[in-house]
Amino acid sequence: MDAPKIPVDLILAKLAEDAEKAQARARRASDVLLGPLETAIATTPYDVVYEEDRVKLKHYPPVREIQLKTPLLVVYALINRETMLDLQPGRSVVQTFLDQGIDLYMIDWGYPTRKDRFLTIDDHVNGYMDNIVDFIRRRHRLKKINLMGICMGGTFSVIYSALHPEKIKNLVTTVTPTNFDTDQGLLHTWMRAVNADQMVDTFGNMPGDLLNLGFLLLNPARLMIDKYIGFMESMDQKDFVENFIRMEKWIFDSPDVPGETFRQFIKDCYQKNLLIQNQMKVGDQVVDLQKITMPVLNFYGKFDHLVPPEACNLLTSRVGSKDTQDICLETGHIGIYVSSKCQREFAPKIAAWLKERDHP
Amino acid sequence: MSDRTPPEHNPMADLMSTWLKMAADVGGELAKMWPAFAGQGAPGQSSFTPSGRFTEFLFSSRKAWEAALKALSEPAAMEALLKGFQTAPDLSLRLLQTSAEGFLELQRRWTERLNKLSAPAEPYSFSDLDSEFLNRWTDIYKKEFRQFLTVPQLGLTKFYQEKFNQSVDKYNLFQAAMAEFLHLLFVPVEKSFRVVQEKLTELAEAGKLPTDSKHYYQMWIKVLEGHYMTLFQSHDYSQTMARTLDALNQFLAARQEVFEDALKLLPVSTYRDMDEVNREIYQLKRRIRTLEKKLQPPENESGDV
Numbered sequence: 001m002d003a004p005k006i007p008v009d010l011i012l013a014k015l016a017e018d019a020e021k022a023q024a025r026a027r028r029a030s031d032v033l034l035g036p037l038e039t040a041i042a043t044t045p046y047d048v049v050y051e052e053d054r055v056k057l058k059h060y061p062p063v064r065e066i067q068l069k070t071p072l073l074v075v076y077a078l079i080n081r082e083t084m085l086d087l088q089p090g091r092s093v094v095q096t097f098l099d100q101g102i103d104l105y106m107i108d109w110g111y112p113t114r115k116d117r118f119l120t121i122d123d124h125v126n127g128y129m130d131n132i133v134d135f136i137r138r139r140h141r142l143k144k145i146n147l148m149g150i151c152m153g154g155t156f157s158v159i160y161s162a163l164h165p166e167k168i169k170n171l172v173t174t175v176t177p178t179n180f181d182t183d184q185g186l187l188h189t190w191m192r193a194v195n196a197d198q199m200v201d202t203f204g205n206m207p208g209d210l211l212n213l214g215f216l217l218l219n220p221a222r223l224m225i226d227k228y229i230g231f232m233e234s235m236d237q238k239d240f241v242e243n244f245i246r247m248e249k250w251i252f253d254s255p256d257v258p259g260e261t262f263r264q265f266i267k268d269c270y271q272k273n274l275l276i277q278n279q280m281k282v283g284d285q286v287v288d289l290q291k292i293t294m295p296v297l298n299f300y301g302k303f304d305h306l307v308p309p310e311a312c313n314l315l316t317s318r319v320g321s322k323d324t325q326d327i328c329l330e331t332g333h334i335g336i337y338v339s340s341k342c343q344r345e346f347a348p349k350i351a352a353w354l355k356e357r358d359h360p
Numbered sequence: 361m362s363d364r365t366p367p368e369h370n371p372m373a374d375l376m377s378t379w380l381k382m383a384a385d386v387g388g389e390l391a392k393m394w395p396a397f398a399g400q401g402a403p404g405q406s407s408f409t410p411s412g413r414f415t416e417f418l419f420s421s422r423k424a425w426e427a428a429l430k431a432l433s434e435p436a437a438m439e440a441l442l443k444g445f446q447t448a449p450d451l452s453l454r455l456l457q458t459s460a461e462g463f464l465e466l467q468r469r470w471t472e473r474l475n476k477l478s479a480p481a482e483p484y485s486f487s488d489l490d491s492e493f494l495n496r497w498t499d500i501y502k503k504e505f506r507q508f509l510t511v512p513q514l515g516l517t518k519f520y521q522e523k524f525n526q527s528v529d530k531y532n533l534f535q536a537a538m539a540e541f542l543h544l545l546f547v548p549v550e551k552s553f554r555v556v557q558e559k560l561t562e563l564a565e566a567g568k569l570p571t572d573s574k575h576y577y578q579m580w581i582k583v584l585e586g587h588y589m590t591l592f593q594s595h596d597y598s599q600t601m602a603r604t605l606d607a608l609n610q611f612l613a614a615r616q617e618v619f620e621d622a623l624k625l626l627p628v629s630t631y632r633d634m635d636e637v638n639r640e641i642y643q644l645k646r647r648i649r650t651l652e653k654k655l656q657p658p659e660n661e662s663g664d665v
Contacts, residue, residue: 011569013571115641118639123646189592195605202608204635217545220588
């Protein structure tokens with residue numbers, strides 16, 4: 001006798017089995033969710049050594065003898081928070097840097113309020129960043145420090161290095177957009193259609209929740225459905241739940257972006273692509289990438305849907321430096337910092353690269 | 361030969377008659393869809409049979425609906441119905457007629473959409489977005505209702521009333537834009553179900569239906585993701601998103617104007633007041649920063665400052 005085309009009996013049997021498993025999982029999940037959970041993020045101890053308005057400078061006390069004479073300043077984006085670099089023990093770029101003997105500083109941009117709406121890119125780069133760099137230089141009695149930028153913070157770091165090359169010894173850019181004229185990423189396509197003037201005039205600061213909604217809409221099937229189906233399937237595993245909640249905490253902790261900074265970033269970068277063409281003006285100065293003469297290490301993710309490779313990989317060919325290196329990791333925008341695989345390939349590589357260039 | 365004089369040609373009667381026919385079509389299409397959903401339309405398949413009471417209810421409702429509409433379409437009933445309307449003021453009649461035309465158009469499109477459900481799904485294509493479908497109400501609103509909100513106001517409260525009307529207008533436009541945007545976001549979901557349904561039919565015919573429900577979900581989520589990617593890269597999507605954001609901004613700005621008026625009556629600073637103060641503080645701080653930097657001593661060789 002031929003097998004039935006629709007194996008109803010097998011499908012029903014599997015459904016019954018799944019239902020039993022789901023019930024058992026729900027019972028275990030209840031114990032996990034109602035019990036104590038370790039979901040704190042950014043737990044590595046630090047001191048706030050400098051403050052200006054809402055901006056703080058974190059310094060991480062060394063956990064071993066310092067291996068690099070030159071300290072490293074990490075500049076995160078204004079979108080989301082720098083806590084992503086210290087998400088959990090074992091998945092922490094901060095810890096890896098400390099383990100490698102790097103003297104580490106990181107900018108915490110804080111939460112902009114209505115009064116910060118007039119702050120421009122110039123205020124962030126030539127104001128806060130420059131004051132912080134000077135503070136670290138004074139503290140260590142050094143002419144130059146190392147600078148590492150992340151995403152939009154990387155763009156700020158590129159601008160800073162071009163405007164103040166005398167203060168930067170080595171520049172590390174990670175998932176940093178500098179070429180905005182690409183159709184590879186949806187964000188680049190969408191931002192061309194956005195009326196930045198109207199948004200800023202209406203909202204003052206750009207609401208973080210609105211930006212987050214935009215990021216979720218980049219892939220709603222995965223980010224709004226599949227992710228939570230995955231959570232339901234593994235919510236009886238304490239480690240999984242803890243990591244999942246840590247990530248949720250980070251994702252939805254979204255400060256607003258100061259209005260004038262958002263306006264200039266969208267218009268000059270996403271819509272006119274001025275930075276890579278050496279035509280972007282910050283304050284009263286034009287940003288000339290040829291003035292970036294220090295060594296440059298440029299990381300980006302092959303599967304980054306926010307800042308695609310095409311947005312990152314032009315930089316090294318446009319700067320004035322002869323010592324440049326591009327590294328494309330097989331991961332996405334966030335995976336570069338948090339995936340287990342990249343924990344081995346990313347921060348240790350930066351530490352080794354900086355050590356090689358730490359000569360006086 | 362009848363001695364009754366034939367009824368005069370009445371455009372309103374034509375309109376009503378067409379609308380009733382359309383309504384019957386929509387009802388008919390919906391009723392026809394039920395057997396397909398219930399699996400009765402697929403011979404050879406193990407189908408779920410709906411309870412007899414529900415089917416009876418559905419078909420009796422359909423019959424009643426058709427009968428009622430047919431009765432209403434009779435010339436005599438139509439005349440009686442319209443007599444009531446003709447006594448209404450011209451303005452009401454005009455609004456009613458415009459609305460009826462709009463609803464007629466909507467119903468025609470609904471019928472078309474229902475017919476489309478049985479058409480084969482074209483994977484990863486968004487050429488038939490049917491964007492006019494939801495634009496219809498917006499058009500009616502813009503052409504016929506909106507001008508009531510832009511009538512010049514008079515007297516002491518002129519500006520307050522105008523701002524209020526403006527915010528109502530912008531709210532309506534935002535709602536319309538939002539509905540269009542949400543409709544667009546739902547299109548991939550609708551399409552993905554149709555594609556998966558077809559894939560399942562193919563698998564069933566080949567006797568290769570997976571037994572694990574996770575496979576069905578994985579198949580659907582992959583198709584859905586693909587459809588979203590295609591949609592998001594389309595010009596239509598970018599434009600609709602931009603229009604929605606514009607409408608939101610305009611509504612929020614208009615609403616803010618009304619709030620500012622209300623706040624003036626209270627001892628509370630408005631955003632406008634605070635922004636002025638904030639701008640002054642910002643400019644002062646910038647000047648101080650510039651002066652501080654100018655006063656800093658030059659660096660020595662070791663970088664000490």
